[in-house]
Amino acid sequence: MNALAANELLRVESLAKTFTLHLHGGARLPVVHGVSFSVAAGECVVLGGPSGVGKSSILKMAFGNYAVGEGRILLADGDRVIDVGRAGAAGILDARRRIVGYVSQFLRVIPRVGAIDVVAAAAQESGLDRAAARERAASLLARLDLPERLWSVPPATFSGGEQQRVNIARGFAGRHRLLILDEPTASLDAANRGAVIDLIAERKALGTGFLATFHDEDVRARVADRIVDVSLFSDREVA
């Protein structure tokens, strides 16, 4: 197995993905092929291209949420390498705890758990003790301007933008070296987008790598070190 370069956090090699739709006569739906790029420590790589081109599928494969079709996705783990497609369930869960975090476009709410507890649980999972995790959660929610009266309330009743801020706080609460962000700022106003940009910049300075998609041109321009145009690898005809 090729070792990764010293500062490389993620390497995607000749990645391809095709969905087979068994309920539709086994129709094959190719998404992407030949995707190769890497993400270094402290770098923010943004996947570009129109919607439907396969950006989210690449993010989901890197997180182990979609099966890797062909090719490889390698994740740095100290001086070891995790092959995401072969890591197995236990390996992926371990990588998610220690190495790779994910902020989706929407919060999947857990009934009855308060916003601050959702965020603190993520901090605790990455190794902080209960008190430190709560402190970290509070500071993130404050920076993202979530009103303090909402902190103990389960996010199910929150607005889309409020839920998304909880989601972002949760993603940033851990100490992951690689963060995957899927349109994290889509439902935020300008002030909160600014807060997210600052959070990304701070983590980059600490060496965290980012693999992200952003709908918003302005956000992209301010955080991206490199843009990988996914339409070069896409199998889809995009309108």
Next chain:
Amino acid sequence: MMAPLLSVRGLNKRYGSIVACRDIAFELEEGEALAIVGESGSGKTTLLNLVAGALAADSGEVVYRMRDGAARPLSSLSEAERRALMRTDWGFVHQDASRGLRMNVSAGGNIGERLMAIGGRHYGRIRAAALDWLARVEIAAERVDDPPSTYSGGMRQRLQIARNLVTGPRLVFMDEPTGGLDVSVQARLLDLLRGLIADMGLAAIIVTHDLAVARLLSHRMLVMKQGEVIESGLTDRVLDDPQAPYTQLLVSSVLAA
């Protein structure tokens, strides 16, 4: 490397000409929650009962790593050892709480009985443990002397969970733990179970036909159809990118609320 907490190898079970389980193999690590999903008749409850030793397999073996670290085939345990295992290191949460509780014994007695079975004798400590567990499963302390026959369905299920967990087991089997409960009651129970599994580092095998229950509670999933495991893997991968035709059918058949 330490043996897995549980290894299941080549399990088979037939009922006459019907194959209930065909050549099932999986492993479970400490602290891991595994969901077994499938429609009724898929063999998932049979599998749970085979693994828990409640039903005899036609062939195959279940190996469990005991508290002393020794990996033992369950078939090699004496009856006394097996009973001790069931009372201390394992729990079994039935869909029908009346199968897992003594319906006319007080709630405190139901919880205390498991402690007394492993040698607890001090009344005050047993009562304190019972009250502590009632609080953890959100049952008011003043109901401690009432029998579960006077409880609602959701309370019975929570009491059954308390009775199972009071001895600090490492592995809990659950058969449709939220089945038959109102939706609002289910959410509360699920949240409670999720917290307990995480806090206690419990390993769990959860049989459910409800994919939302599997998503919320489990790390890993087995999908069963006609007695066979047709797909397995990380829970969110199986649900979000199902590979097998039958899994795709199951996932696409869920109504999104």
